[in-house]
Amino acid sequence: MIKILFFARLREQLSTDSLTIAARENLTTELIRQQLAETDDVWNKIMSPDSLLVAVNQEISDWYQQVNDGDEVAFFPPVTGG
Numbered sequence: 001m002i003k004i005l006f007f008a009r010l011r012e013q014l015s016t017d018s019l020t021i022a023a024r025e026n027l028t029t030e031l032i033r034q035q036l037a038e039t040d041d042v043w044n045k046i047m048s049p050d051s052l053l054v055a056v057n058q059e060i061s062d063w064y065q066q067v068n069d070g071d072e073v074a075f076f077p078p079v080t081g082g
Contacts, residue, residue, distance in 0.1 A: 002032070003020050004075070006075055008077050010046060010052075014046060023068060053076050
């Protein structure tokens with residue numbers, strides 16, 4: 001299983017802080033993002049790659065990162081400072 005975490009406004013907008021999905025061969029962060037975006041219109045809008053960052057096992061990643069059984073994938077909005 002792969003644990004998916006949502007942080008900051010994503011958690012609020014999606015009304016969940018985590019979920020799990022089954023691991024499979026050749027799974028990437030982008031495939032996970034696409035799968036979640038297909039849930040419904042709300043998820044589709046929120047899971048746009050233009051407004052997300054992703055981390056695998058607490059390390060910032062890109063959308064082509066391989067994801068394996070037991071990994072943790074976190075989605076969060078870009079951080080801005082001032």
